[in-house]
Amino acid sequence: xxxxxxxxxxxxxxxxxxxxxxxxxxxxxxxxxxxxxxxxxxxxxxxxxxxxxxxxxxxxxxxxxxxxxxxxxxxxxxxxxxxxxxxxxxxxxxxxxxxxxxxxxxxxxxxxxxxxxxxxxxxxxxxxxxxxxxxxxxxxxxxxxxxxxxxxxxxxxxxxxxxxxxxxxxxxxxxxxxxxxxxxxxxxxxxxxxxxxxxxxxxxxxxxxxxxxxxxxxxxxxxxxxxxxxxxxxxxxxxxxxxxxxxxxxxxxxxxxxxxxxxxxxxxxxxxxxxxxxxxxxxxxxxxxxxxxxxxxxxxxxxxxxxxxxxxxxxxxxxxxxxxxxxxxxxxxxxxxxxxxxxxxxxxxxxxxxxxxxxxxxxxxxxxxxxxxxxxxxxxxxxxxxxxxxxxxxxxxxxxxxxxxxxxxxxxxxxxxxxxxxxxxxxxxxxxxxxxxxxxxxxxxxxxxxxxx
Amino acid sequence: xxxxxxxxxxxxxxxxxxxxxxxxxxxxxxxxxxxxxxxxxxxxxxxxxxxxxxxxxxxxxxxxxxxxxxxxxxxxxxxxxxxxxxxxxxxxxxxxxxxxxxxxxxxxxxxxxxxxxxxxxxxxxxxxxxxxxxxxxxxxxxxxxxxxxxxxxxxxxxxxxxxxxxxxxxxxxxxxxxxxxxxxxxxxxxxxxxxxxxxxxxxxxxxxxxxxxxxxxxxxxxxxxx
Ligand SMILES: Nc1ncnc2c1ncn2[C@@H]1O[C@H](COP(=O)(O)OP(=O)(O)OP(=O)(O)O)[C@@H](O)[C@H]1O
Ligand SMILES: [Mg+2]
Numbered sequence: 001x002x003x004x005x006x007x008x009x010x011x012x013x014x015x016x017x018x019x020x021x022x023x024x025x026x027x028x029x030x031x032x033x034x035x036x037x038x039x040x041x042x043x044x045x046x047x048x049x050x051x052x053x054x055x056x057x058x059x060x061x062x063x064x065x066x067x068x069x070x071x072x073x074x075x076x077x078x079x080x081x082x083x084x085x086x087x088x089x090x091x092x093x094x095x096x097x098x099x100x101x102x103x104x105x106x107x108x109x110x111x112x113x114x115x116x117x118x119x120x121x122x123x124x125x126x127x128x129x130x131x132x133x134x135x136x137x138x139x140x141x142x143x144x145x146x147x148x149x150x151x152x153x154x155x156x157x158x159x160x161x162x163x164x165x166x167x168x169x170x171x172x173x174x175x176x177x178x179x180x181x182x183x184x185x186x187x188x189x190x191x192x193x194x195x196x197x198x199x200x201x202x203x204x205x206x207x208x209x210x211x212x213x214x215x216x217x218x219x220x221x222x223x224x225x226x227x228x229x230x231x232x233x234x235x236x237x238x239x240x241x242x243x244x245x246x247x248x249x250x251x252x253x254x255x256x257x258x259x260x261x262x263x264x265x266x267x268x269x270x271x272x273x274x275x276x277x278x279x280x281x282x283x284x285x286x287x288x289x290x291x292x293x294x295x296x297x298x299x300x301x302x303x304x305x306x307x308x309x310x311x312x313x314x315x316x317x318x319x320x321x322x323x324x325x326x327x328x329x330x331x332x333x334x335x336x337x338x339x340x341x342x343x344x345x346x347x348x349x350x351x352x353x354x355x356x357x358x359x360x361x362x363x364x365x366x367x368x369x370x371x372x373x374x375x376x377x378x379x380x381x382x383x384x385x386x387x388x389x390x391x392x393x394x395x396x397x398x399x400x401x402x403x404x405x406x407x408x409x410x411x412x413x414x415x416x417x418x419x420x421x422x423x424x425x426x427x428x429x430x431x432x433x434x435x436x437x438x439x440x441x442x443x444x445x446x447x448x449x450x451x452x453x
Numbered sequence: 454x455x456x457x458x459x460x461x462x463x464x465x466x467x468x469x470x471x472x473x474x475x476x477x478x479x480x481x482x483x484x485x486x487x488x489x490x491x492x493x494x495x496x497x498x499x500x501x502x503x504x505x506x507x508x509x510x511x512x513x514x515x516x517x518x519x520x521x522x523x524x525x526x527x528x529x530x531x532x533x534x535x536x537x538x539x540x541x542x543x544x545x546x547x548x549x550x551x552x553x554x555x556x557x558x559x560x561x562x563x564x565x566x567x568x569x570x571x572x573x574x575x576x577x578x579x580x581x582x583x584x585x586x587x588x589x590x591x592x593x594x595x596x597x598x599x600x601x602x603x604x605x606x607x608x609x610x611x612x613x614x615x616x617x618x619x620x621x622x623x624x625x626x627x628x629x630x631x632x633x634x635x636x637x638x639x640x641x642x643x644x645x646x647x648x649x650x651x652x653x654x655x656x657x658x659x660x661x662x663x664x665x666x667x668x669x670x671x672x673x674x675x676x677x678x679x
Contacts, residue, residue, distance in 0.1 A: 003551065004562075007548065008550065356548070362534070362542075364534055369565075446507075
C-alpha cells in the first residue's frame with residue numbers, strides 16, 4: 001500500500017510538490033503571523049519591564065513611553081527639575097532618575113541619566129566600570145564600543161557635533177535585551193552642561209537644541225526659566241549676521257561647550273535641588289500602592305503626566321491585536337482558498353482515476369483499502385505541507401525577529417506554545433477530514449468502471 | 454473448480470427498451486472452458502460483469518458452486534471476487550511506477566492476504582508466463598509482456614475461475630496466440646474454470662465450448678466433441 005502511494009506520488013512529483021508547497025505556504029503564513037505578534041508583545045513587555053512609572057511633561061503618553069522604553073527619537077516637552085527633586089525626597093519613591101535624550105553618536109542614542117538607573121535596570125557590567133565623572137560614559141551591550149573608546153556626541157541624529165565634548169567609555173553593560181543595549185549612557189549632569197542648562201546656571205543662554213529645546217517645553221519650566229528670549233533671536237542679535245548655522249556653530253563652540261567639565265565628579269545623591277528640566281523621569285515606587293498614588297498625584301498636577309508603560313503598551317497591543325486579527329483572517333482565508341483549490345484538484349484527480357480505482361476493486365482490492373489509499377495519499381501531502389509550513393513559519397518569525405533585533409536592539413522572542421500546536425493539530429484534523437471527501441468518492445466508485453471506457 | 458449456473462438473469466439499462474442481457478438458463482461445469490463470442494454490443498461484457506459480481510443483475514440468480522453472488526452485498530461480492538475470480542482485461546490495468554512483481558502482488562496486498570508464500574508464488578508465476586525480470590517497471594514493458602503480468606496476477610490467489618474479457622484484442626497475432634495458449638494451459642493445469650470473451654478465432658478455437666450472443670440473448674451454444 002505504501003509502495004503504491006509512493007509510486008503514485010512519484011508519478012506526479014511536480015503536482016505533489018506544488019500541493020505541498022501551497023499547503024506549506026498557507027500554514028506558514030498563519031504560523032508566522034501568530035508567532036510574530038506574540039514575539040512583539042513579549043519582547044516589548046520585557047523591554048518595559050524595568051520601567052514601572054514614567055513621569056514627564058503633559059503630551060502624548062504613547063510618545064513618552066516609546067521614547068523612554070524604546071528610545072524612539074522625538075522632541076518631548078521638559079518636566080521641571082523641581083519635580084525630580086520632589087520625587088527624590090518622596091518617601092513613596094525607592095529611586096527616581098532623569099532620562100535625557102537628544103544626542104547621538106553615529107546614530108547610537110546618547111542618554112543622559114544616573115548610575116543608579118543603570119545599575120537598577122541592567123544586570124551588571126560586562127566589562128569595565130560605571131561612569132564616575134561628567135566626561136565618562138557607559139556603553140550598552142550592542143553598541144560595539146569598549147572601555148577606552150572615546151565618543152563625541154552630535155546634536156540630533158544628523159546634527160552638528162558637540163565639539164570639544166569627548167566622553168571616554170569606562171564600561172560596557174551586560175545585555176538587557178532592550179533597546180537600551182544600543183545606547184550610550186552618560187551622566188545627566190554633563191548633558192545639562194553640554195546644552196548649557198547646568199544646575200544653577202543661567203541656562204537661557206543656550207537652549208536651542210532638539211529635545212531640550214525650549215520651544216517644545218511644556219508649560220512648566222524650571223524656576224529660573226523665565227527669559228522669553230528665543231535662542232534664534234539671541235543668536236541673530238548676538239552675531240549680527242543672519243546665518244543661523246554658522247552662528248549656532250560658533251555659539252556652541254563659544255559658549256555651550258565651554259562648560260563641559262570632563263573631570264567634574266557626580267554628586268548624584270545631592271537631591272537634585274535646582275536641577276534643570278528633563279524630558280522624562282523614571283520612577284521606582286516603593287510599593288505597588290505607592291505606584292498608583294504617585295501616578296494619581298502626578299496626573300493631577302497640570303504640568304506633569306505620569307504613566308505606567310506596561311499599561312500604555314497594553315493599549316498599543318489592543319490596536320496591534322486588531323491588526324493581528326486582520327492578518328490572521330487573511331491567513332485563514334488563504335488557508336481556506338488553498339483547501340478549496342486542493343479539493344478541486346484532488347476531486348478531478350480521483351475522477352480521472354475512475355478506471356484505475358475500478359480496476360483495483362475488480363481485481364479484488366477491498367473498498368476500505370481504496371479509501372485508505374486515496375485518503376493516505378492526500379493526507380500525507382497535506383501533513384507534509386503543514387509540517388513544512390510550521391518550520392517555515394517559525395523560521396520566518398525568527399528571521400523577522402532577528403532583523404528587528406538588529407535594527408531596534410530589542411529581542412523579540414519567538415516561542416511556540418501548546419496552543420499553537422493545538423491549532424496545527426486542528427489544521428491537521430481539518431486536512432484529514434477534507435482528504436476523506438475524495439477518498440469517499442473513490443470508495444463509492446463502482447468496480448465496473450474499469451471495464452467500460 | 455467452480456461451477457456456474459445462471460437462471461433467469463436479466464440486465465437492463467436505463468434508456469434501453471430491451472434488456473442488454475437476457476439468459477434464462479446457462480451452466481458451466483467446474484473446470485470447464487467456455488468461449489463467448491458475438492458482435493459488438495451483444496452483451497458479452499455485461500455477461501462477464503454479471504458472472505464476476507461486478508454488476509448485479511436486475512433479476513435472476515448467479516450461482517457459483519451454489520452461492521448466489523447476486524444476493525451478496527457489495528463488500529462481500531468484492532471479497533468473493535478477490536478470492537475466487539482471476540480477471541484478465543483487454544486494457545491490462547497495470548499500475549505504473551510498480552515492478553512486475555509488485556503489480557502481480559498489488560490486489561492481494563491491498564486485500565491483506567499477501568504473505569511470504571504468496572510472494573514466492575508470484576515470482577514463480579512470472580517465470581511461468583515467461584518473464585524473467587520481476588523487478589522491471591511495468592511501464593517499460595511491451596504490451597505482450599504487460600498482458601503476461603496481468604495473467605500472472607489473475608492466477609496468484611489460485612482462483613476457481615479465470616475470466617478474461619478480450620485478452621488478446623490489443624495484442625499482435627503472435628503475442629495474442631501466446632497469451633491464449635498460456636491462459637488455456639494454466640487454467641487446465643490448475644483446474645480452474647475458464648471463461649474467455651473474444652473476437653479472436655484462433656483463441657476461440659482453443660476452447661471446447663463456444664457461446665455466441667446476439668442482442669443480449671444466447672444465439673448459439675456449441676460444444677465440440679472432445
Ligand atoms: N452502463 C450502461 N448504461 C447503458 N447502457 C449500457 C451500459 N453498459 C452497457 N450498455 C449497453 O448494453 C449493451 C451491451 O453492452 P456490452 O458492453 O456488454 O457489449 P459487448 O458485447 O461487450 O460489446 P464489445 O464487443 O464492443 O465489447 C450495449 O448496447 C451497451 O450500449
Ligand atoms: Mg465488451
